[in-house]
Amino acid sequence: MPKENHTQYAILGLLTTECRTGYSIKQMIDTSLTHFWKISYGQIYPTLKLLVEKGYASVEDQAQDGKPDKKEYTITAEGEYVLKEWIQQPIQQLPTEKNELLLKLFFSRNLDVQDTLDHLDAYRDKLTDRYNIYLGIQEMISTQLTGQPDAPFWLITLDYGLRTTQAAIDWCEETKRTLRS
Known part of the structure; x- marks a missing residue:
């Protein structure tokens, strides 16, 4: 189908x-x-x-x-x-999420742990940038578009992005702790 x-x-x-x-x-x-x-x-x-x-x-x-x-x-x-x-x-x-980091992590037995930690740091930095972009969008919608009938639904959608991005940032930190121990 x-x-x-x-x-x-x-x-x-x-x-x-x-x-x-x-x-x-x-x-x-x-x-x-x-x-x-x-x-x-x-x-x-x-x-x-x-x-x-x-x-x-x-x-x-x-x-x-x-x-x-x-x-x-x-x-x-x-x-x-x-x-x-x-x-x-x-x-x-x-x-189904296609995630290059997860694919690399899946095979990271073949890589030095520090290289894997570096990948996680770079990924976390990209996630932090994304999170900050989302905060900027949230501020713009909340201050400039509050009268739009779609604004509450845009904010709900954005909240999903904020929460999942924060969860991924937290996951990076936890994964680094796991790899260091």
């Missing part, structure tokens, strides 16, 4: 926000969704075209002074229905 393409639902969902162009969708992906859902720039326009073909979105050319027309997309009633149906479906499976 082919794996379902959830990218169409992500883009439908973005069309329920203020995102109306491929460019604004890309910006929203780069600043928010990318932390938990990867969508390449090359997927956006083909997916928008598919959504229009299915009747889930409509497109309108908007004239711009001195520039080519831009395409503005709007979710249709049918698109809203399909998105709501998808959101209501239970989660089918837990995602």
